[in-house]
Amino acid sequence: MSENQQEKVKVIDARGSFCPGPLMELIRAVKESAVGDVIEIWSSDTGSQRDIPKWTEKAGHEFLGVIHEEGYDRIKVRKKR
Amino acid sequence: MVYIIIHLHGRYFIMKQGLFHCEIGMADKLAMVVFSGTVDRLMPVGIIASGAVAMGLDVEVFLTFWGLNSFRKESLTSNTKMSRDYEDMAPMMMQLMKTKNVPSWFDTLKKAKEIGNVRIHACAMTYDLMNMKKEDLADIVDDVMAVGEFVDIAKDAKFTLFI
Numbered sequence: 265m266s267e268n269q270q271e272k273v274k275v276i277d278a279r280g281s282f283c284p285g286p287l288m289e290l291i292r293a294v295k296e297s298a299v300g301d302v303i304e305i306w307s308s309d310t311g312s313q314r315d316i317p318k319w320t321e322k323a324g325h326e327f328l329g330v331i332h333e334e335g336y337d338r339i340k341v342r343k344k345r
Numbered sequence: 346m347v348y349i350i351i352h353l354h355g356r357y358f359i360m361k362q363g364l365f366h367c368e369i370g371m372a373d374k375l376a377m378v379v380f381s382g383t384v385d386r387l388m389p390v391g392i393i394a395s396g397a398v399a400m401g402l403d404v405e406v407f408l409t410f411w412g413l414n415s416f417r418k419e420s421l422t423s424n425t426k427m428s429r430d431y432e433d434m435a436p437m438m439m440q441l442m443k444t445k446n447v448p449s450w451f452d453t454l455k456k457a458k459e460i461g462n463v464r465i466h467a468c469a470m471t472y473d474l475m476n477m478k479k480e481d482l483a484d485i486v487d488d489v490m491a492v493g494e495f496v497d498i499a500k501d502a503k504f505t506l507f508i
Contacts, residue, residue, distance in 0.1 A: 284392060288399065292459075295460075
């Protein structure tokens with residue numbers, strides 16, 4: 265995972281939203297971002313853990329990993345195209 | 346040699362020397378016939394459409410009978426009907442969805458349409474039978490279509506759901 269301090273990270277808090285809410289919010293955010301931007305989505309939904317990496321791969325972006333927090337996950341994705 | 350790839354109505358064409366050469370593929374498609382008008386069955390319509398557009402599929406929805414009836418503007422927010430089999434659980438379910446801020450089936454479907462290619466067709470037969478006008482229906486309904494045309498669209502879908 266790149267830890268560049270200058271990196272622009274857009275955080276989207278989708279906690280409390282159910283499947284497929286967080287994924288849809290991520291897709292919208294990726295659409296509105298520039299190539300190279302990192303988007304971090306916060307999700308408390310179980311489906312996101314599988315759906316988001318799957319979508320990221322399929323859509324040709326980079327999955328940067330998950331940080332587990334108390335009651336939610338912080339999922340990081342970099343827009344690649 | 347210069348090749349140009351053109352994206353037209355969900356189909357990809359390759360153009361060579363200014364001529365359409367051949368179709369090289371089109372987006373995968375999911376078709377749904379929405380017959381039911383109860384909230385418990387409309388929920389998966391929005392959710393499955395969302396999953397489909399997320400994975401790059403086009404979605405074609407055909408609204409018929411109670412499905413089309415639930416797309417009337419006035420019933421979008423007032424409809425709280427549940428399938429008979431689960432009727433006794435309806436108040437609990439509705440309360441749960443309210444306290445947990447679950448978006449309505451309609452908002453979910455609308456979001457899916459904002460993100461991908463979701464086309465929503467009203468069944469011409471139901472439309473005529475129920476004396477509907479285009480302005481009675483939610484704005485996300487694209488057109489009124491006869492069953493023949495829809496079946497022709499659905500035959501190219503990877504799968505078709507009857508809900």
